C-alpha cells in the first residue's frame with residue numbers, strides 16, 4: 392500500500408481505482424454513512440480516537456472512503472446549489488483524496504471545527520498516529536484547497552512526524568523526497 396499516494400488537482404485517480412482492503416469503522420467512532428477506510432488506516436484512526444477519548448476528546452468519522460461515482464454525484468449536487476468557490480471546496484470525481492480510503496473528515500465539515508478542543512487535540516497529536524492535516528491554513532496555493540481543519544490523511548508515522556515537524560504539505564514533502 393502506498394500511503395504517500397498523492398491525489399490532487401494534477402494527480403487524479405481512475406474510475407477503476409478502488410482500495411483493496413476497505414473495512415467499516417467501529418460504530419463507536421463513526422457518525423457518517425461513508426464509513427469505510429483502508430484497514431490499516433481504520434486501525435490507526437480507531438486507536439487515535441480511543442486515546443483521545445481518555446482525554447475526553449471525542450473523535451468521530453463523518454465521511455471516509457467515497458467512490459468515484461459517489462464523488463461525481465456530490466460534486467454535481469454542490470454545483471446545482473451554486474456553492475461558492477466550488478473547486479476550492481470540493482473535488483471532481485477522480486480528484487478526491489477520499490477515493491484512496493486513506494482520508495477522512497472528522498466531527499464536522501465546516502470551519503467551526505477550528506474553534507473546538509478536538510481540533511486543538513488533533514493539531515498536537517494526529518501525527519503520532521500517522522495522520523496529517525491535509526489542507527492547512529495559508530497553504531491553499533500549494534494544495535489547491537481552502538483550509539479544512541476537519542480533513543485528515545493517513546501517511547504512516549514515519550512520514551507524518553517529518554511532515555508535522557517541518558510544517559509541510561504532502562505536496563511539499565513528496566517534492567523534497569524526490570530531490
Ligand SMILES: [Zn+2]
Pocket residue numbers: 489494495496541542543
Ligand atoms: Zn475531506
